Amino acid sequence: MSISTEFFDCIVVGAGHAGCEAVLAAARMGVHTLLITIKLDKIGHMSCNPSVGGLAKSHLVFEVDALGGEIGFNTDKTGTQFRMLNTSKGAAVWSLRAQVDRIAYREEIRKTIEKESNFIVKEEIVEKVLVEKKKVFGIATAEGMEYRAKAVILATGTFLNGLIHIGLDHFPAGRIDEPPATGLSKILSKLGFVLGRLKTGTSARVSGKSIDFSELKAQFGDEHPEHFSIKTENFNPEQSPCYLTSTNEKTHKIILKNLDRSPLFRGIIKGKGPKYCPSIEDKVVRFRERKSHPVFLEPDGRKTDIFYLNGLSTSLPEDVQQELLRTIKGLENVKIVRPGYGIEYDFVYPSQLFPTLETKNIDGLYLAGQINGTSGYEEAAAQGIMTGINAVLKIRGEQPFVLLRNEAYIGVLIDDLITKEITEPYRMFTSLAEFRLLLRQDNADTRLLKYGYRFGLVEKKQLERIEKRDNEVKNRIETLKKTIVAPEDINEILKKKNSSEISEARPLFQILKRPEIAIDNIEKITGNIETEVAKRVEIYAKYDGYIQKQEQEVRRMKELENTSLPLEIDYTKLRGLSKEATEKLNEIKPLTLGQASRISGVRPSDISLLMIHLKRLKGSGLHI
Numbered sequence: 001m002s003i004s005t006e007f008f009d010c011i012v013v014g015a016g017h018a019g020c021e022a023v024l025a026a027a028r029m030g031v032h033t034l035l036i037t038i039k040l041d042k043i044g045h046m047s048c049n050p051s052v053g054g055l056a057k058s059h060l061v062f063e064v065d066a067l068g069g070e071i072g073f074n075t076d077k078t079g080t081q082f083r084m085l086n087t088s089k090g091a092a093v094w095s096l097r098a099q100v101d102r103i104a105y106r107e108e109i110r111k112t113i114e115k116e117s118n119f120i121v122k123e124e125i126v127e128k129v130l131v132e133k134k135k136v137f138g139i140a141t142a143e144g145m146e147y148r149a150k151a152v153i154l155a156t157g158t159f160l161n162g163l164i165h166i167g168l169d170h171f172p173a174g175r176i177d178e179p180p181a182t183g184l185s186k187i188l189s190k191l192g193f194v195l196g197r198l199k200t201g202t203s204a205r206v207s208g209k210s211i212d213f214s215e216l217k218a219q220f221g222d223e224h225p226e227h228f229s230i231k232t233e234n235f236n237p238e239q240s241p242c243y244l245t246s247t248n249e250k251t252h253k254i255i256l257k258n259l260d261r262s263p264l265f266r267g268i269i270k271g272k273g274p275k276y277c278p279s280i281e282d283k284v285v286r287f288r289e290r291k292s293h294p295v296f297l298e299p300d301g302r303k304t305d306i307f308y309l310n311g312l313s314t315s316l317p318e319d320v321q322q323e324l325l326r327t328i329k330g331l332e333n334v335k336i337v338r339p340g341y342g343i344e345y346d347f348v349y350p351s352q353l354f355p356t357l358e359t360k361n362i363d364g365l366y367l368a369g370q371i372n373g374t375s376g377y378e379e380a381a382a383q384g385i386m387t388g389i390n391a392v393l394k395i396r397g398e399q400p401f402v403l404l405r406n407e408a409y410i411g412v413l414i415d416d417l418i419t420k421e422i423t424e425p426y427r428m429f430t431s432l433a434e435f436r437l438l439l440r441q442d443n444a445d446t447r448l449l450k451y452g453y454r455f456g457l458v459e460k461k462q463l464e465r466i467e468k469r470d471n472e473v474k475n476r477i478e479t480l481k482k483t484i485v486a487p488e489d490i491n492e493i494l495k496k497k498n499s500s501e502i503s504e505a506r507p508l509f510q511i512l513k514r515p516e517i518a519i520d521n522i523e524k525i526t527g528n529i530e531t532e533v534a535k536r537v538e539i540y541a542k543y544d545g546y547i548q549k550q551e552q553e554v555r556r557m558k559e560l561e562n563t564s565l566p567l568e569i570d571y572t573k574l575r576g577l578s579k580e581a582t583e584k585l586n587e588i589k590p591l592t593l594g595q596a597s598r599i600s601g602v603r604p605s606d607i608s609l610l611m612i613h614l615k616r617l618k619g620s621g622l623h624i
Contacts (some may be wrong), residue, residue, distance in 0.1 A: 005146045008034045010391050011139055013041040013126050013184075014155035017377045018369030018384035020109055021069045022153045023130045025388025027119035028068070028457055031111075031395055034115070034147055035121040036139070038159070038178055043121075044074075044109030046174050046377065047158075048202050049310050050102045053228070055085060056428045057378040058095040059409040062444035064381050065229045067389070068457020070112055071381040072228030078104040080302060081238045082225035092436045093538045096226055099242060101301035127183035129154070129365065131191060136364040141579050142183070154184070155384060158200065160346035160371065165263040166339055167317025175339065176252045185346045192361050198425050199271030200375060201279055201342040203215040203312040204321050207335045208305030210525055215330035216297065218279060230445055230462050243297040243330070247280070247312075250327040252291075255284045258320045263342065269315065271344040274375055274425040279313045279342065280324075284505040306337055315342030326396035347373045350417040355402045356390040357383060357414065360589070366391055372417055375425035382410045382528050400450070403562060406435045406554040408448060419588060419598045437543055437550050442536060446470050476529060480509040480537070485525060493521055512541040553589045560594035563614065567591070574613055581606040 015037035023035040037043060052075040053061050065072035081099035113121070128140040129152060130465040138148035158180040159174030174180045189195055194435055221239035257263045262281050264273075273279065278286065283293055296310040314321060318339040325331045350372040357372070359365045366387040369380035389401050403411035412433045417426060430436050439447070445466045452458030484505045491501040498517045508525060511517055519529065519538040529537065541549070571577060571585040580601040590596040593614075595605050 001144050002027050003140075003144055005148060006034075006146060008032050008149045009395055010034070010148040010151045010153065010388075011036065011147055012153045012155060012388075013139065014157055014159070014369070015121070016045065016155060016157045016369060016380060017071060017373075018155035018157070019153070020044050020113060021064065021071065021381045021384030022366075022368055022388035022391075023119060024070055024116065025068065025455075025457060026111060026118045026392050027384050029389070029392040029455055030118060031392050033119040034149070035119060035386065036124050036141070036147075038123070038125055039176065040110075040121065040123045042175075042178065043113065044106045046100065046102045048200075048377075049308050050099055050100050050105075050298055051310075052079075052098050052211045052377060054093045054094065054097040055093070056409065056430045056432075057376060058097065058228070059439065059441045059444065060378040060382045060428060061096075061228050062414070062441045063408050063410050063448055064378075064385050065447035066424055066445045066452055066458075067385050067453065068452035069381060069385045070109060071377065073231045074105060074109050074112065075100055076227045076229050076235065076237075077102055077231040078108050080299060080623065081221040081236065081242065082227065082239065083219075084226060085222050091442065091543070092440050093407075093430045094441060095430075096228060096441065096617070098228070099221075099240070099298055101303075103301050103304070116178070123183060125179065125183075126174035128187050128350060129184070129191065129362075131362055131365075134361065134363055136362050137201065150395045151364045151366065153368055153384075153387045153391055154371055155368040155380070156181055156184065157370045157380075158345040158534065159184075160188075160195075161344075163344045165315045165342040165344070167261050167268055167315070167320070168263060168266070168268070169317075170268070173343070174345075175343075176338065180345075186260070188348060190337070191326055193352060193359070195346045196349055196373070197271040197344055197345050198342045198370075199269055199273040199342055199374060200425055201273065201313040201315055202340050203309040203314065204325065204336050204340040205300065205308055205338045206305050206331070207337055208299070208307050210308065210331075210333050210335040211243075212332065213328045213403070216245050218243055219296075230449070230458075230466065232237075234551075238302075240299050240302065242299070243307075243588075245295050245328055245330050246292040247284075247295060247328055248292050248325075250587065251324050252284045254320065254324045255281050255316070258284070260315060263315050267273060268343055269344055272424045273342075274427060276427055276429075277313065277375075279315060280311070281314060281316060297330075308341075312340065314340040316340075326576075327525070328349060331591055345370070345408075347371055347422075349373070350422060353418050355418060355591065355595075356394075356400045357387045357413055358390065358394070358400075364391075364394060370425075373422040373426055374413075374417070375427050377414060379426065381426055386410065386414065387461075389622060392455075401455075403448075405433070406438060407558060408444075409411050409433055409439055412439075412597060415595065415598065419590065419595055419600075421600050435550050435554060437546050438554070440539070442539065469536075470533055472530070472533045473540070474532060476526075477509065477540060480526070480541070481507050483508040483525070485511065489525065490522075492523075493517075497521060509541060512538065515542065557594060557611075560597060561592050562613070563593040565590055565592060565596060565610070565614075574609070576605060576609045577606050 009031035162180035300306040367382035
């Protein structure tokens with residue numbers, strides 16, 4: 001076969017949420033970029049549930065948007081319902097969730113990509129990563145093409161040796177109706193990467209015409225919904241309801257009766273699935289005391305009557321799926337449009353990556369998304385934009401871009417991936433962020449917009465607007481601290497809110513700290529404050545003491561993060577380290593003491609020993 005060759009600066013393999021963000025970042029930063037996908041009409045495809053955001057995931061969407069990404073803006077344009085979750089709790093865990101029109105989302109992201117200059121897209125299957133002297137120089141396709149580049153980003157999703165299971169039937173696929181990428185797994189293994197096997201799955205999609213909605217509880221979006229993107233203006237979406245029902249004991253009996261036809265319980269599926277989002281058969285077996293499990297009916301879009309059954313992920317045979325669905329209230333006559341299925345796929349253990357998501361083995365090769373053992377559109381998008389930015393910085397010979405755990409949920413995500421053992425698909429939770437009071441979704445633009453602007457991914461007018469708002473927030477806070485209110489001016493307000501009255505004058509800022517006092521309660525004193533400013537002022541007041549405490553913890557953490565560990569350290573030669581710590585440190589090769597401290601199996605005493613060794617060797621002028 002004759003080989004044709006084309007040349008680019010950067011190549012992105014895969015056009016899911018990771019690939020889309022990677023290629024847009026690279027192209028917008030001005031490098032000549034190639035996007036390769038198996039199917040052009042599946043660019044930006046949502047293969048699982050039709051939603052974006054939710055608990056902790058919304059934080060990632062806001063952060064990607066602040067860096068100049070598209071997932072938030074595209075969701076605002078194509079969303080069918082927007083709800084703020086966790087509003088009964090503190091602002092640190094408020095999370096925006098949107099239902100999305102899947103077809104519109106896919107079409108809109110493809111339009112966005114095709115508008116960009118500096119980039120082209122090709123429909124091919126990648127078979128090889130081309131490497132010479134531990135440095136990537138391109139890829140080769142099954143069609144006989146070679147594409148050369150200075151950086152390559154693999155964002156392959158579930159396509160690496162993908163295997164779909166529906167009952168005891170299974171067949172190779174990256175997604176339903178799409179072929180897998182088998183050659184890449186072999187090549188990555190030959191290049192020295194250690195691969196593992198994971199599993200995920202989807203629920204059945206059903207015809208809305210066959211659903212009895214009168215039996216279901218409707219769930220509506222917020223009356224005054226918020227949006228994800230700083231680019232969104234005049235936001236007033238037409239919203240569609242979701243519906244809630246639940247399984248029951250009849251459902252569970254059918255599932256238990258057919259476990260012998262489940263590839264999961266027959267041991268046919270070898271990959272580890274996500275424990276936070278188990279299949280319905282797994283839930284029924286693990287929680288036998290539960291008489292029901294919730295099922296959310298989510299519309300696939302505005303111009304279709306198809307619904308996704310969130311909460312019913314399964315790999316049971318289609319006839320069993322049909323039987324169990326018809327035991328559920330509202331679904332007694334339901335018709336399946338596409339059955340649920342399980343899918344196994346290869347992934348690369350992410351401990352083999354630097355914090356930039358560049359591989360340690362191969363210079364210039366980056367990995368993003370499910371290939372790194374993550375799940376979710378949002379986690380993929382976050383990795384995608386970081387690899388796009390870092391690939392360009394690498395090409396330019398500039399310093400890499402790394403976000404720390406105190407700067408962003410993206411920093412938490414990547415740090416967890418490269419330091420912790422991945423035994424199941426990784427999902428972001430607010431509990432994973434030790435500085436979550438500082439990393440709220442409402443201040444993502446304050447934290448990260450400066451970087452998006454620096455890289456040319458955010459317009460100056462957007463940065464200036466946020467800077468103006470943030471300055472107003474600071475000024476309002478200072479004014480509240482300086483405004484002293486007398487008892488006769490505030491006690492009537494406090495009494496109405498069942499808040500204890502004051503006997504002497506106090507700063508208005510102290511009054512606003514009280515949980516029962518909202519900023520609009522004291523509007524007669526403060527005067528009218530613009531909504532976006534008022535919301536942030538109130539959040540800061542409520543969390544003031546906690547925020548200061550976390551800022552002190554960040555300063556202590558930075559001492560460890562600023563202490564570098566050379567890659568060439570042989571930890572077996574350092575006396576006093578535990579055996580497990582020695583093995584893990586040699587495997588992961590952390591770049592800093594901070595990263596070393598978060599590796600599973602590395603104890604505080606091991607970190608203390610490392611600090612002593614570093615000080616001793618630094619004082620003697622020797623190298624480890």
